[in-house]
Amino acid sequence: MGKVLKSGVTIKGTKDGLLFLLDDTRPFETIFQELKYKLEKSPGNLWNGPDTHVLIRIGKRQITREEESRLRKLISTHKNLIVHSIEAEGRPYLKDVNSGIQMLAGTVRSGQVLEHRGDLLLLGDVNPGGCVRATGSIFILGALRGLAHAGGEGDDQAIIAASQFRPTQLRIANVVSRPPDEWEEVDSEGMNFAYLINDQIAVDKMHQLPRFRPDLEWKDSRFKG
Structure with a gap:
């Protein structure tokens, strides 16, 4: 008999939610397809309960932003x-x-274009007709009155945040925002951020960010005396 190949994806329940263990000795695409199969073929009632946090451990492997985006999109x-x-x-x-x-x-x-690879924190304003592009997220401590494009290489987890939120256009990954006149509905008091949900750009107050990106939430456990 041939040797039975061990599963490359292990899913365990923990007190905090679910733990996904991905075998780092196999190609990413092989692991991705196995995870996709498990998520699709497992009984539906396993995935239709209350909100559940997922921790993904990928061993000694490193992944690209595109691969991270695919994983997040698959699980979501x-x-x-x-x-x-x-x-x-x-x-x-x-x-x-x-x-x-x-x-x-x-x-x-x-008329100016500021381009950056990675996440960008800009201390200043983006005037009408100005443009900021980044492959990661964009944070503007100032007024955003021009165009901002985050996730320029396909990172749909990127966000765009600004102290004063009046953009002429927003882009995240390959999705373009609504017409500029609709941004007048956004409350300009306090910091706002834009994010992708269901392939559309939405805007919310900054304190709501951990609801959509819990991986960014500050934790006491990270700072131990």
């Missing part, structure tokens, strides 16, 4: 499953991760 097809974090052993889980967010200061004026 079950609306009660919320990816809380992705972890690799002894290293950042992303191959193209930068050492922290890049901070720049200044005003992006009409």
Whole structure:
């Protein structure tokens, strides 16, 4: 008899939710297809309960932002499953991760284009006719009155945040925002952020961000004396 191949995807229940263990010795695509099969073929009642946090452990593997986006999108097809974090052993889980967010200061004026690889923190304004593009998320401590494009290489988990939110257009990954006149409905008091949901761009107050990106939420356990 031939040797039975061990499953490359293990799903365990924990007190905090579900733990997905992905075998790091097999190609990502093989693991992805096995996970997809398990999510599709398991009894429906397993994925239709209350909101459940998911921790994904990928071993010593590192993945690209595109692969991360595919994983998150696959798991989110079950609306009660919320990816809380992705972890690799002894290293950042992303191959193209930068050492922290890049901070720049200044005003992006009409006709200017500011481009950045990774996440960008801009201390300044983006004027009408100005454009900011990043492969990661964009955070503007100032007024956004021009165009902002986050997730420029397909990262649909990227967000766009600004202290004053009056963009002429927003883009996240390959999705383009609604017409500019509809942004007048957004409450300009306090910081707002834009994100993708159901292939559309939505806007909410900054304090709501952990509901949509629980992996970014600050935890006391990260700071131990």
